[in-house]
Amino acid sequence: MQIRKYKASTIHDAVNLVKQELGPEALILSTHKMRAGKGAPSYKAQEFFEITAMPPPSSTGRALIDERDHDFLGSLKSELMSIKEMIFLLSRSGRLKEGFRLNPGAIEVYGRLIRSGIAEPYAELFLEKGGAFKENGELPSKDLHERVFKEVMKVIEVTDLFSHDSGQVISAMIGPTGVGKTTTIAKLAANLSLKQKKSVGLISIDNYRIAAVDQLKTYAAILGIPCFAALSGAELEFALRRMKEKDIILMDTAGHGHYDVERIEGLRELIGSYLPVRTHLVLSAVTNELEMERAAKNFGRLEFSSYIFTKTDETQARGVIVNQLLKLRTPVSFITTGQRVPEDIFKASKMGILRLLF
Numbered sequence: 355m356q357i358r359k360y361k362a363s364t365i366h367d368a369v370n371l372v373k374q375e376l377g378p379e380a381l382i383l384s385t386h387k388m389r390a391g392k393g394a395p396s397y398k399a400q401e402f403f404e405i406t407a408m409p410p411p412s413s414t415g416r417a418l419i420d421e422r423d424h425d426f427l428g429s430l431k432s433e434l435m436s437i438k439e440m441i442f443l444l445s446r447s448g449r450l451k452e453g454f455r456l457n458p459g460a461i462e463v464y465g466r467l468i469r470s471g472i473a474e475p476y477a478e479l480f481l482e483k484g485g486a487f488k489e490n491g492e493l494p495s496k497d498l499h500e501r502v503f504k505e506v507m508k509v510i511e512v513t514d515l516f517s518h519d520s521g522q523v524i525s526a527m528i529g530p531t532g533v534g535k536t537t538t539i540a541k542l543a544a545n546l547s548l549k550q551k552k553s554v555g556l557i558s559i560d561n562y563r564i565a566a567v568d569q570l571k572t573y574a575a576i577l578g579i580p581c582f583a584a585l586s587g588a589e590l591e592f593a594l595r596r597m598k599e600k601d602i603i604l605m606d607t608a609g610h611g612h613y614d615v616e617r618i619e620g621l622r623e624l625i626g627s628y629l630p631v632r633t634h635l636v637l638s639a640v641t642n643e644l645e646m647e648r649a650a651k652n653f654g655r656l657e658f659s660s661y662i663f664t665k666t667d668e669t670q671a672r673g674v675i676v677n678q679l680l681k682l683r684t685p686v687s688f689i690t691t692g693q694r695v696p697e698d699i700f701k702a703s704k705m706g707i708l709r710l711l712f
């Protein structure tokens with residue numbers, strides 16, 4: 355494999371050298387700032403930049419990569435960046451440019467944050483907090499990665515919905531239409547009743563569609579657990595009384611367009627009066643950032659106590675989760691990763707979410 359090193363007194367010049375020789379599809383393996391001395395491109399410069407790059411793997415080139423190279427590539431994969439991407443990143447704002455000059459390794463870290471879907475201002479903030487804008491060009495890029503990821507982890511708070519040792523837990527899933535509320539309840543009910551041997555009951559307060567109640571009742575029948583439909587306060591009271599011996603009650607609600615404030619208010623009147631009911635906002639990771647923010651704001655009337663992020667399998671840009679946490683700090687309780695019931699769900703943990711992001 356042809357791995358080459360390019361040196362120049364500025365990072366831009368080094369990138370241009372790579373581009374001229376290897377073309378825009380070339381892959382950057384690493385970027386370093388070095389103190390002037392032996393090997394420097396010019397004796398006048400105090401410092402210089404070195405980029406390690408390789409030609410784009412053409413179809414013939416790929417065939418030549420042996421197994422050892424594969425291992426090597428595997429270990430580098432997360433750092434790989436095309437020259438096009440690098441040029442794009444280098445054209446960022448003045449402050450970032452300065453950061454990249456001080457710490458060329460920060461370009462890779464920034465690239466990873468952006469590719470994961472974290473919004474640009476937040477990515478810049480994480481870099482800054484991780485110390486990327488301080489004069490420490492010799493900081494190994496691995497350390498910078500770690501420090502930046504630790505900063506990301508700091509904004510992720512998690513909570514355990516079912517950890518209460520005493521008393522009944524009543525959790526209502528709320529959120530926009532079609533995000534996966536009913537499916538998530540089925541996954542939770544199955545895991546809680548089959549694996550954790552808890553006694554579980556279900557209530558559907560989807561007072562708009564008969565089919566929605568049937569969907570939940572079908573899951574309940576498979577699991578052999580009770581399920582009630584409650585369309586009014588009296589019916590809800592009745593259902594809760596009937597299931598007062600259960601450890602956990604999961605409540606399914608009708609999806610509401612998040613601009614439909616009137617219906618959200620109706621839901622608040624119905625469940626808001628039952629104090630022990632805690633609500634959890636279900637949001638799909640495929641939702642665009644602005645809509646997610648608005649949904650959280652409008653459903654905020656129901657004072658939800660955790661986020662559940664669904665459909666994380668349908669996007670690579672899972673950083674929207676972090677963007678949302680930065681806008682409205684609320685702990686995350688569960689993440690769902692596919693349509694399979696009950697497999698595709700995991701209890702939120704900082705590491706689990708970080709792994710999902712990068």
Ligand SMILES: Nc1nc2c(ncn2[C@@H]2O[C@H](COP(=O)(O)OP(=O)(O)OP(=O)(O)O)[C@@H](O)[C@H]2O)c(=O)[nH]1
Pocket residue numbers: 530531532533534535536537538566607608609610664665666667668690691692693698
């Ligand atoms: N890919 C993927 N699909 C999911 C996930 N969770 C739910 N779904 C799918 O999303 C669709 C809608 O799921 P529901 O559970 O009916 O959504 P809901 O929020 O209850 O919908 P409404 O009651 O209509 O508001 C179904 O096809 C589910 O299989 C997930 O984590 N990943």
Ligand SMILES: [Mg+2]
Pocket residue numbers: 535536537566606607608609
């Ligand atoms: Mg539903």
